[in-house]
Amino acid sequence: MLRAHNLYKSYAMGRASVDVLSGVSLSAKAGEFLVILGSSGSGKSTLLHLLGALDIPDRGDVEFHGKSVFQRTKKSREDYRNREVGFVFQFYHLLPELTVLENVIIPRLIGTPTFKWLSHRREAKKAAHAMLDRVGLSHRVKHRPNELSGGERQRVAIARALINEPTLLLADEPTGNLDEKIGAEILELLTEFNTAGQTIIMVTHDVRVAVRAHRQVRLTGGKIEKVAATKGSPALA
Amino acid sequence: MYKWFLAWRYLHTKLIAFFGIASVTLCVAMVLVVMSVMGGFLDTIRERSRGLHSEIVLDTGTLQGFPYYEEFQQYLQDNHKDVVSVTTPVIYTYGIFRVPATTYTRPSRVVGMRLNEYAQVNDFKQGLHYEHYFPGTTRLGPQRMPIGGIDDKQRLVLPADLEAANARWRESETDAEKKSEYTAHPYEMAMYPPYVTTQYPANRVYAFGDEGPGYVGPENSGVIIGCDLLNDRRNDGDFDRHLARGADIALTLMPISPAGNVTGEPPVRLPLRYVDDSRTGIFEIDDLCIYVDLDMLQHKLAMDPQTLADGGMTKARVNQLLISLRSGTDLETGKAIVAAAWEKFQESLGDQPSMTDMQLLSGVDVMTWEDLQRPFIQAVEKEKVLVTILFSLISLVAMALVGCVFYMIVEKKTRDIGILKAIGASARGVAGLFVAYALAVGICGAVLGTTLGVVFVWNINDIQAFLAALNPQLRVWSPEVYSFDKIPEIVNTWDALGVGVVAVLASVAGSIIPATIAGLIWPVKALRYE
Ligand SMILES: Nc1ncnc2c1ncn2[C@@H]1O[C@H](COP(=O)(O)OP(=O)(O)OP(=O)(O)O)[C@@H](O)[C@H]1O
Numbered sequence: 001m002l003r004a005h006n007l008y009k010s011y012a013m014g015r016a017s018v019d020v021l022s023g024v025s026l027s028a029k030a031g032e033f034l035v036i037l038g039s040s041g042s043g044k045s046t047l048l049h050l051l052g053a054l055d056i057p058d059r060g061d062v063e064f065h066g067k068s069v070f071q072r073t074k075k076s077r078e079d080y081r082n083r084e085v086g087f088v089f090q091f092y093h094l095l096p097e098l099t100v101l102e103n104v105i106i107p108r109l110i111g112t113p114t115f116k117w118l119s120h121r122r123e124a125k126k127a128a129h130a131m132l133d134r135v136g137l138s139h140r141v142k143h144r145p146n147e148l149s150g151g152e153r154q155r156v157a158i159a160r161a162l163i164n165e166p167t168l169l170l171a172d173e174p175t176g177n178l179d180e181k182i183g184a185e186i187l188e189l190l191t192e193f194n195t196a197g198q199t200i201i202m203v204t205h206d207v208r209v210a211v212r213a214h215r216q217v218r219l220t221g222g223k224i225e226k227v228a229a230t231k232g233s234p235a236l237a
Numbered sequence: 238m239y240k241w242f243l244a245w246r247y248l249h250t251k252l253i254a255f256f257g258i259a260s261v262t263l264c265v266a267m268v269l270v271v272m273s274v275m276g277g278f279l280d281t282i283r284e285r286s287r288g289l290h291s292e293i294v295l296d297t298g299t300l301q302g303f304p305y306y307e308e309f310q311q312y313l314q315d316n317h318k319d320v321v322s323v324t325t326p327v328i329y330t331y332g333i334f335r336v337p338a339t340t341y342t343r344p345s346r347v348v349g350m351r352l353n354e355y356a357q358v359n360d361f362k363q364g365l366h367y368e369h370y371f372p373g374t375t376r377l378g379p380q381r382m383p384i385g386g387i388d389d390k391q392r393l394v395l396p397a398d399l400e401a402a403n404a405r406w407r408e409s410e411t412d413a414e415k416k417s418e419y420t421a422h423p424y425e426m427a428m429y430p431p432y433v434t435t436q437y438p439a440n441r442v443y444a445f446g447d448e449g450p451g452y453v454g455p456e457n458s459g460v461i462i463g464c465d466l467l468n469d470r471r472n473d474g475d476f477d478r479h480l481a482r483g484a485d486i487a488l489t490l491m492p493i494s495p496a497g498n499v500t501g502e503p504p505v506r507l508p509l510r511y512v513d514d515s516r517t518g519i520f521e522i523d524d525l526c527i528y529v530d531l532d533m534l535q536h537k538l539a540m541d542p543q544t545l546a547d548g549g550m551t552k553a554r555v556n557q558l559l560i561s562l563r564s565g566t567d568l569e570t571g572k573a574i575v576a577a578a579w580e581k582f583q584e585s586l587g588d589q590p591s592m593t594d595m596q597l598l599s600g601v602d603v604m605t606w607e608d609l610q611r612p613f614i615q616a617v618e619k620e621k622v623l624v625t626i627l628f629s630l631i632s633l634v635a636m637a638l639v640g641c642v643f644y645m646i647v648e649k650k651t652r653d654i655g656i657l658k659a660i661g662a663s664a665r666g667v668a669g670l671f672v673a674y675a676l677a678v679g680i681c682g683a684v685l686g687t688t689l690g691v692v693f694v695w696n697i698n699d700i701q702a703f704l705a706a707l708n709p710q711l712r713v714w715s716p717e718v719y720s721f722d723k724i725p726e727i728v729n730t731w732d733a734l735g736v737g738v739v740a741v742l743a744s745v746a747g748s749i750i751p752a753t754i755a756g757l758i759w760p761v762k763a764l765r766y767e
């Protein structure tokens with residue numbers, strides 16, 4: 001479903017340049033729960049951003065359902081970000097002015113032309129409520145993000161990432177900012193979605209978290225190094 | 238859709254938006270107030286100017302005037318009765334005005350007029366003071382000084398004809414408030430206890446004496462005096478009249494020959510009687526002009542027919558001929574007709590006029606009241622434009638301020654912009670969000686500013702009164718200086734709409750650069766923003 005070819009990415013640091021990714025290739029199958037491991041600063045976020053088309057690689061490409069992501073038009077790449085993938089960040093990144101419900105609806109709002117919104121509104125609201133229900137926050141819809149705990153915020157972020165029913169969920173250390181217990185709950189939630197068919201690519205530096213995955217890869221020295229499969233993985237099937 | 242939704246959200250959750258709105262509001266209010274006051278000023282001047290002359294004016298612009306005006310009046314009467322309604326000649330000269338009972342002297346512009354005809358061609362009569370409260374008693378002919386007396390009930394009374402005139406006014410005046418002016422004026426009482434009655438409308442001065450009520454003194458020609466020339470204007474715009482009606486006035490004049498020389502005779506000294514004061518509302522006029530009877534003045538200035546050495550007679554001369562048009566006649570059409578008539582009339586004279594007269598006739602211009610006042614009105618118009626431009630420049634500052642406010646918002650919202658882009662918002666969409674935001678700020682500011690401006694203009698005189706009560710230095714609009722008692726209080730609807738629309742456009746324009754910056758923000762960079 002997703003295939004990254006030989007991705008290169010380097011950042012200019014003054015005169016020198018830091019090669020963060022130097023030829024990363026990776027693929028994920030539908031329904032898979034893939035974990036990318038790597039120490040801090042190894043380029044995990046950079047890679048995930050490329051997979052989600054939030055950034056552009058120096059070289060290489062990402063194919064999604066056999067179609068190049070970076071050779072698309074700008075508009076089509078925006079649609080990709082809006083509909084095909086959902087993003088969950090370590091620091092939640094909710095919009096502070098909006099309520100929980102509104103934060104969840106925003107991707108719908110962005111994806112719907114103004115003239116269609118009126119007819120679409122009711123359905124979008126229903127979907128958002130359903131989504132919040134699934135992440136267990138239906139009692140918090142009217143709250144602002146700053147009135148929620150970290151775990152609750154991450155649940156909202158997950159609901160937002162999934163409202164447009166993306167094929168792929170990209171999660172960048174979703175538990176990195178949470179204590180163990182809450183982190184485990186979030187992982188539990190992600191696993192539930194995965195069991196229900198959601199493809200997930202998650203990035204983490206915590207090996208304990210990685211055991212949830214069907215498959216793990218490790219990012220070191222700008223390359224994918226080791227592939228470990230856990231049982232029940234569609235990759236092994 | 239999310240643009241509008243988020244713009245709306247930012248509008249009422251971001252304090253900084255209120256700074257943007259406040260700057261737009263203040264600018265809109267300021268420009269609107271300036272435009273309204275200047276516009277009102279202009280309208281008033283225009284309105285007053287119209288009432289000053291007549292629709293059409295024949296003018297020489299010289300002091301010696303022009304002859305054959307009576308013949309031309311007759312010519313118009315005979316040939317253009319359908320267009321021309323009333324014509325009346327006017328003499329202008331300069332003289333030294335003196336109040337013999339005091340040491341007061343002033344240079345003045347002397348206007349010779351036939352009061353009744355003059356009142357038919359313009360609004361002059363509306364500006365007369367005593368004529369208002371004692372209708373029918375202001376005349377320019379020879380007259381004596383009225384003095385009041387005391388009746389058996391110890392009340393002050395005026396001569397019977399003045400009492401009757403005053404009764405007529407009281408009967409016709411329907412406005413109760415105006416009627417109540419008929420009360421004591423303590424200020425004046427304190428200043429002039431022996432001369433001023435408490436029984437006559439406030440601020441009107443009659444002399445009193447043992448021989449009254451009745452008339453005293455010699456028969457002198459009447460003179461109407463510009464109200465600012467003689468009286469002190471108070472802060473409230475009304476006048477303190479110090480001189481009793483009927484007081485003696487002395488006027489010194491210089492007669493001028495048709496060729497323009499001062500005649501060899503000594504200056505003419507005229508004893509006159511103060512019958513009324515006139516208020517046109519234009520300070521430059523009310524501080525300068527006095528009005529006397531045309532025929533008397535013409536005679537004293539030797540502008541009436543003079544016997545020549547060869548036995549012939551010169552023609553009578555005047556400086557202006559005022560012509561009013563029949564209602565419904567277009568001003569420019571009227572002017573064209575009168576101008577053509579004037580050409581034909583001159584031809585019809587043949588070689589009858591002398592060389593000097595010919596010269597004087599050729600110097601006559603046919604003008605409309607607008608032509609006459611144009612330099613003055615244009616000056617004020619230019620002032621309005623100038624002040625509007627100046628204040629619009631200040632509005633550019635507001636635009637820059639909106640730009641700054643938005644730049645700050647964009648800076649503060651960089652992370653949120655990154656989030657929006659990460660979930661699929663386009664560069665145009667994000668830029669549009671900020672433009673929509675600016676539009677909302679502009680609309681709020683324009684509505685609030687227009688409201689503030691309108692309320693301010695409507696109450697501008699009260700505000701000024703309040704400020705002046707705090708500190709007299711804060712009185713900016715002094716009726717002692719300006720021609721009008723009040724600052725104009727009218728807001729032109731189109732001005733208000735125009736200012737509002739420009740303000741909205743300006744704040745949108747001010748947001749374009751920050752909005753573009755926001756649109757170009759790279760999602761990853763923004764997300765790494767902590
Ligand atoms: N915009 C940038 N400019 C310069 N260097 C950058 C930039 N973004 C990332 N880097 C560098 O690239 C490297 C990889 O960063 P990245 O955020 O992908 O690491 P990571 O594996 O996600 O780390 P962590 O586990 O701490 O999140 C780091 O050394 C970082 O300093």
Ligand SMILES: [Mg+2]
Nearest residue numbers: 044045046172
């Ligand atoms: Mg990272």
